[in-house]
Amino acid sequence: MTFPLNWRVALLGLLLTTSAAYAADSRPTSSPAAPSAHVITERPGHAGIASANFHATEAGHEVLAKGGNAFDAAIAVAATLSVVEPESSGIGGGFMAVLHRASDGREVFIDARETAPAAVNAKDYLNKDGTPNRDTALNGPLSAGIPGEAAGLAWLSTHYGKLPLKESLAPAVRIARDGFKPDGRLVNAISERAEDIRRWPASAAKYLPDGKPPVVGEVWRDPDQARTLELLGEHGFDGFYRGEVGKKLVDAVRAAGGNWTAKDLESYQVKERTPIVVNYRGYRVVTAPPASSGGVAVAEILNILSGYDLTKLDTVHRTHLVIEAMRRAFRDHNDYLGDPDFVKMPMDMLLSPYYAAGLRQTILMDKATPSSMLPVSAGTDPGMHTTHFSIIDKDGNIASITQTVNYTMGSTFVAAGTGVLLNDEMDDFALVPNKPNVYGLLGSDANAPAPGKRMLSSMTPSIVFGADRVGVIGSPGGSTIITQVLEGILAFIDGKDAAGIAGQKRFHHQYMPDRVDVESGTFDAATTEGLTRMGHTLKERSSWGFMNVVTWDLKNNKLDAASDPRRESGLGKVQ
Structure with missing residues (x-):
C-alpha cells in the first residue's frame, strides 16, 4: 500500500511529535541494554x-x-x-x-x-551585537x-x-x-x-x-x-x-x-559506556553511543534499510533509499542527542525497528522528500580534521x-x-542556539554547553561481525563520518575487501542543507540523471575523510588492512 507524499509527511510529523512525549516519560539511558558477549573461537595468528x-x-x-x-x-x-x-x-x-x-x-x-x-x-562566544563570535x-x-x-x-x-x-x-x-x-x-x-x-x-x-x-x-x-x-x-x-x-x-x-x-x-574522567548494537542482514554491527551521534544515526539508517532488499534494486533506486534514510536519521540526530550524563534521550525509540518502520512509510520509491517538508530541527558537526585507525x-x-x-x-x-596543541572542540557545542557553527550547521539545547559536559560528536568507530567475516571500520570527515562509515558497513556486507571499502566513492546527505554531496566519479551519467529526476540535488564535494579498515576472513584466518588511497602517507599493514 502506498500513500501520497503529504500524508506521509504528516505521519512523520506525528511520529516525531509523539517521540517528544516518549522522551519525557522514558527512563534516561545512554544506550540499549548491554549486549551479550560475542566470543570468536578463531585466532588470526597475525595482526x-x-x-x-x-x-x-x-x-x-x-x-x-x-x-x-x-x-x-x-x-x-x-x-x-x-x-x-x-x-x-x-x-x-x-x-x-x-x-x-x-x-x-x-x-x-x-x-x-x-x-x-x-x-x-x-x-564568551558572542559578539556585542549577539551574533556568534567565531574567533x-x-x-x-x-x-x-x-x-x-x-x-x-x-x-x-x-x-x-x-x-x-x-x-x-x-x-x-x-x-x-x-x-x-x-x-x-x-x-x-x-x-x-x-x-x-x-x-x-x-x-x-x-x-x-x-x-x-x-x-x-x-x-x-x-x-x-x-x-x-x-x-x-x-x-x-x-x-x-x-x-x-x-x-x-x-x-x-x-x-x-x-x-x-x-x-x-x-x-x-574517562567514561565506559555500552556500545550500540544493531543487526542487519545477518551481521552484527557494534558502534558508538552518545556522546557520539554517529552510532545512533547508523543504527537508525540500517533499521530503515532493513525493510528493503537492496540487492534486488538498480543503482538509482538503491541510492535513493539510502539517501532518504540518511535524511531522516540526521533529522533525529540533530534534534535529540547530546551528552548522556546531561541529556535525557529517547534511545529506545530511536533504535527501535518499529520506529524505523514508521519512518520507512514516509519514503516514496520514486520521489525525494524535500527536507523543508519534514519537521524542523537543528544540528551540529564535529569538523573535518579527525583521524581513525583500526587494529586486530x-x-x-x-x-x-x-x-x-x-x-x-x-x-x-x-x-x-x-x-601540546589544544583542541577547539567548544565549537562543537551549540554555543549560540540556532546560530550556525563554522560548518554552517545549527545546534539545539540538547547540545548546549555546561560545566563538565561532553560536546556532541559524529565519531563513529565500528566493528561488524558476520558468520564468516569481521570488519573494523571508521573514518574522519565531520558530519560525513556517519555516512562514510555507513557506506563502509554496507560495502563490507556486500563482500568488498578492505581496499575496496576504504577506496570506494562516497555520497552524503545530512537533512540540512537539502542536497546530496557527491565525490567526483561516484555516479555515472544515468544514475545522476535518475536521482535528479527524482528531485535530489547533487553537489560535488572534494573534501572527504581518510578511512582505515581491517578485515578478518574467519574461514581462512586471513587479515586484510587498507588505508584510504586519498591519503598518500597512510598505511594498512598485516604482519
Whole structure:
C-alpha cells in the first residue's frame, strides 16, 4: 500500500511529535541494554593495523612485537599520530573507541571526549551585537575543551593492555625526540592556519620556526611533546593532568585569556559506556553511543534499510533509499542527542525497528522528500580534521578508534613548555542556539554547553561481525563520518575487501542543507540523471575523510588492512 507524499509527511510529523512525549516519560539511558558477549573461537595468528600515517602503523606493530596486544598498539598509534599528524588529532584532544576483547568477547565503548571547563560562559562566544563570535569558538584557549586523550590512553593501558604505558608510548617519544619528515598535508595545514598560529608565541615557535612552516622531507623535532609523553608514560593520568604538565597547561591557558583550572584537569574522567548494537542482514554491527551521534544515526539508517532488499534494486533506486534514510536519521540526530550524563534521550525509540518502520512509510520509491517538508530541527558537526585507525591483533582483540582536535590544527594554541596543541572542540557545542557553527550547521539545547559536559560528536568507530567475516571500520570527515562509515558497513556486507571499502566513492546527505554531496566519479551519467529526476540535488564535494579498515576472513584466518588511497602517507599493514 502506498500513500501520497503529504500524508506521509504528516505521519512523520506525528511520529516525531509523539517521540517528544516518549522522551519525557522514558527512563534516561545512554544506550540499549548491554549486549551479550560475542566470543570468536578463531585466532588470526597475525595482526593488521590501518592508520592515516605509516609512522603510526609501524609504531603499533613495534609494540605488538614487544608482546603487547591490540590495545597497547592503539596507544602507540594514537600517541604517534599526536606527533606526526597534529592537524587531525593529538593528546590535546580526545577520542572515542569501540573495543572487542577476545578472551571473553567483552565489547565496550571508551569515551575520552573533551569536556567543558567549569567556568564555561556562553557570553564568551558572542559578539556585542549577539551574533556568534567565531574567533573565540575556534581559536585560542577559550575554544579548547579539557583534553581526554591522555586520560584515555592511560585507561586503555591500565584496564586492557598488557604492557606498561611507558613501553606503549616509547615509539611516539622517540619519533618526537629524534624527529620525522613531515608530509605535505601537515605542512599545508600549518600554512593554512599560519595567521592564527602566529598569534600565540609557543605555537609560532613550534610550527613556524624561523617564521616559516617545516619543509617536506626535512627532519622536524618536537622535544616538548616528547617530554610530555615521557611524563604520561611514567606517571599515567597524573603525569598529564597534575604535576609539571598540568600546571603548565593551566598557566598557559589562563595567561592567554582562557578559563581552565587545576580542578578541571584533575577531575576529568574517562567514561565506559555500552556500545550500540544493531543487526542487519545477518551481521552484527557494534558502534558508538552518545556522546557520539554517529552510532545512533547508523543504527537508525540500517533499521530503515532493513525493510528493503537492496540487492534486488538498480543503482538509482538503491541510492535513493539510502539517501532518504540518511535524511531522516540526521533529522533525529540533530534534534535529540547530546551528552548522556546531561541529556535525557529517547534511545529506545530511536533504535527501535518499529520506529524505523514508521519512518520507512514516509519514503516514496520514486520521489525525494524535500527536507523543508519534514519537521524542523537543528544540528551540529564535529569538523573535518579527525583521524581513525583500526587494529586486530594475533589473538583476535579488536580496537576501532577515532580521535580529533576538531578543526585543522585545533585551536592553534600550544601550551608553552608542553608541546601540546589544544583542541577547539567548544565549537562543537551549540554555543549560540540556532546560530550556525563554522560548518554552517545549527545546534539545539540538547547540545548546549555546561560545566563538565561532553560536546556532541559524529565519531563513529565500528566493528561488524558476520558468520564468516569481521570488519573494523571508521573514518574522519565531520558530519560525513556517519555516512562514510555507513557506506563502509554496507560495502563490507556486500563482500568488498578492505581496499575496496576504504577506496570506494562516497555520497552524503545530512537533512540540512537539502542536497546530496557527491565525490567526483561516484555516479555515472544515468544514475545522476535518475536521482535528479527524482528531485535530489547533487553537489560535488572534494573534501572527504581518510578511512582505515581491517578485515578478518574467519574461514581462512586471513587479515586484510587498507588505508584510504586519498591519503598518500597512510598505511594498512598485516604482519
